[in-house]
Every structure is written in structure tokens, then in C-alpha cells.
Amino acid sequence: MNWPVLKKSTAILGLSALSVVISSQVNAGEITVYSALEEDEIASYLEVAKQELPDVKINVLRLSTGDLGARLIAEADNPQADVVWGFAVTNILNPQISDLLEPYAVAGGAELPESYRAPDDRWFAATGYMGALCVNTERLAEKGLPMPTSWEDLLNPAFKGEIVMPDPSSSGTGYLQVAAILQGLGEEKGWQLIEDLDKNMAQYTSSGSRPCRMAQVGEYTVGASLSFVAMKSIEQGYPLKMVLPSDWAGFELEASGLMAGSDNKEDAKKFLDWTLSSSATDLYSQYKSIITVPGVPASPLAEQAGLPSDLSQVLFPMDFAKSGNERNAILDKWKSTVGR
Known part of the structure; x- marks a missing residue:
């Protein structure tokens, strides 16, 4: 740009x-x-x-x-x-x-x-900040979908068109989510999960908070977003559950x-x-x-949303230097692999 x-x-x-x-x-x-x-x-x-x-x-x-x-x-x-x-x-x-x-x-x-x-x-x-899945419980029930607990769960074909997440090219939240998956699974398996996840993705947003806001009003079932936006949404009374992915919860x-x-x-x-x-x-x-x-x-709000006091129990130990060094290469591959 x-x-x-x-x-x-x-x-x-x-x-x-x-x-x-x-x-x-x-x-x-x-x-x-x-x-x-x-x-x-x-x-x-x-x-x-x-x-x-x-x-x-x-x-x-x-x-x-x-x-x-x-x-x-x-x-x-x-x-x-x-x-x-x-x-x-x-x-x-x-x-x-x-x-x-x-x-x-x-x-x-x-x-x-x-x-x-x-x-x-x-x-x-x-x-x-940490990544989290914002799940609209009312829409989940209406669609008859199972409560996701991980990125792997979102590969279920039943979630096709029901997920939104930030574009890592513009959003730090989107990038940390992708980086955590790649660091956790490794290059080959990580990119395969990202490609498979893309098949169910409705859209990618430029904002890290927007996917949760879209989920909170029932526009989509799952918004991969920020934990704090999820906590605020819960406090405000939206039918939302915050899920920290059991596999590769990045921060x-x-x-x-x-x-x-x-x-x-x-x-x-x-x-x-x-x-x-x-x-x-x-x-x-x-x-x-x-x-x-x-x-x-x-x-x-953390206690209300069920966030543990010891975050090391749930967060993937990110290698920030690795994320920084590989950022351009990851985004280049993202554009050629997902690019929409």
C-alpha cells in the first residue's frame, strides 16, 4: 500500500x-x-x-x-x-x-x-489480546450445530457459511490466529487446516473485533475474534458464548x-x-x-465469561520473534492460498 x-x-x-x-x-x-x-x-x-x-x-x-x-x-x-x-x-x-x-x-x-x-x-x-471464538448460542441452536471447542471442530461441513474471521493481511487478530495454527501444527498440516477452514468461511473482515460483533447480532454463528469483545458482548446480554480454541489459542x-x-x-x-x-x-x-x-x-468481565485466572493454561506459547520474521512469507502464502 x-x-x-x-x-x-x-x-x-x-x-x-x-x-x-x-x-x-x-x-x-x-x-x-x-x-x-x-x-x-x-x-x-x-x-x-x-x-x-x-x-x-x-x-x-x-x-x-x-x-x-x-x-x-x-x-x-x-x-x-x-x-x-x-x-x-x-x-x-x-x-x-x-x-x-x-x-x-x-x-x-x-x-x-x-x-x-x-x-x-x-x-x-x-x-x-487473545483470539477467541464468539459463538451465537441462539443461532447455533436454530441451525442444529454442535458447540465448537477448537479450530478442528469448525471444519465440520455443517458450519459452511456460518463462520467469519479477520483477514490476517490487515488485522493483527487475524494474523495471530493464523500464526498460532501454523506454529502449533507446523507448516504442512497448518496450511491444510487453513485451506480446509476456508471452505466453511463466509467472509474475512479487515477488523479484528467485527467478526464477534457480527456473531453477537446473529448475522453468523461463529466469529473468530477477540476475547475482550466476546466478554463485553456477554456483559451486554447478547446470546454469546466465548470459546478459547483448545488447539492453538493465539495471543x-x-x-x-x-x-x-x-x-x-x-x-x-x-x-x-x-x-x-x-x-x-x-x-x-x-x-x-x-x-x-x-x-x-x-x-x-473475565470471570463472568469463564476466562481462567492463569491464562498460561489456555494460551498457546507464541514465538513472537518467529511470527515477526515469517510474517511477510505467511501473508504472501495466505494471499496465494486463500486470497479473497
Whole structure:
């Protein structure tokens, strides 16, 4: 995808449907933040940041994971962002992107377990998300379908046209689901499962949350999506059951970092520090099923949805470096194998 190369003077507000400006002070500092977080959570976080960073004007450009990575690479010679916030660590590990980041020892970062931060401080991950199947129980019963518990179960011909999932080319959620299957089964068997699953797939979406939202209203029976969207849907009263696949339940970390080409590194650092402050981390349980910051309680929605307290019991141990290194090759094969 060819993104237009912008000058720093370009109004970032015109680039995004969600661009939140904090502070109207004429002399305020200003930073541009690129993020793959969901729009509703960005708005919630920044509402609090408004009170704690009153001298910083924050412009947010929200893009899907795949589009954000493409934009960063396209702008490599003329960076527009000061901060990358909540971006899939699999993508950040791509040297074309990680080389654009400057090491910064964020305040509070030392408290994160080593597996949730870069050894050279180029990135840190305070949150993460996991894949889940959103199953509409009413439609399941109407269609006389068995409750799926795994990816293998979805190969049942009875599910033909009843499943939707995110396209891994544009969605980080879609990519983590495909990567987990390939890492769990190996190349040959993994791609065979993906090809067989495609026979039952109604469509692929560009958004990781959309499949669950489609399932929650009964448009389809199964939406391969995000666990937190499933938990929120259950809380809201939709006839939905969240299923973590017993085979290859993938997950992803959401990483943040300082852009080396930033024109305002001091304010960018203030913002990054804020993302690990107690004010920020207290909000994470409202939106996240994976929180890496020690001492932050899990979401109350997790218990309601049946999510175990020890996620290591259900999550496939993802090799993020492998996911990052093989991403382009996997997406190329996806396009030639599934490609629709």
C-alpha cells in the first residue's frame, strides 16, 4: 500500500476519523501518536490523559495493524509519528519498524517482566489480546450445530457459511490466529487446516473485533475474534458464548515505543511514561484480557465469561520473534492460498 508522504506541518487531524486533541493551549507541546488500539479505548484513555498531561496536545491516528505497519515503513525516510502506541509486537519486531524506534527506558518499565519489554528498551508491552471464538448460542441452536471447542471442530461441513474471521493481511487478530495454527501444527498440516477452514468461511473482515460483533447480532454463528469483545458482548446480554480454541489459542502483545525521528521527544516520553502510570493501568482492565503490569487486577468481565485466572493454561506459547520474521512469507502464502 502506498501511503502519501506528509510534511510535519500537515494537519494530522485530517488523517483520521479518530483524532483526539488534548489541551487547547496555544503554547502547548504537540505530539503525533500512531495506534492500533480500538477507537473506544483510545478515547477513554485520552480522556484521563487530558487531566494529567495538560500541556501536551496529542493527535492520534488510528489504523488497523497491517495498515499501521505499512504506513510506518512508507514514511521511514520522513517519519510523521512521535510515538507508536499499542501496536502488535509481532509487527514491531520487523527490523524495518524496530529500526525506526529509539531506545527509551520508560518510567515503570523495569517492573515489567523481561518478556514484555525489549532488551534494548526500544519497546514495552503493557497489554495484550487473545483470539477467541464468539459463538451465537441462539443461532447455533436454530441451525442444529454442535458447540465448537477448537479450530478442528469448525471444519465440520455443517458450519459452511456460518463462520467469519479477520483477514490476517490487515488485522493483527487475524494474523495471530493464523500464526498460532501454523506454529502449533507446523507448516504442512497448518496450511491444510487453513485451506480446509476456508471452505466453511463466509467472509474475512479487515477488523479484528467485527467478526464477534457480527456473531453477537446473529448475522453468523461463529466469529473468530477477540476475547475482550466476546466478554463485553456477554456483559451486554447478547446470546454469546466465548470459546478459547483448545488447539492453538493465539495471543498478541501490544507494544509502544519512541520514534527516533520524533521532533518532540520530551513530550513523547511524557506520554509513554503516562501509559504505565497508575491512572492509565487502572483503565486497562476495562478493555484488556491480558495486562502485563504487576499488581493490576484482571477485568471483572473475565470471570463472568469463564476466562481462567492463569491464562498460561489456555494460551498457546507464541514465538513472537518467529511470527515477526515469517510474517511477510505467511501473508504472501495466505494471499496465494486463500486470497479473497
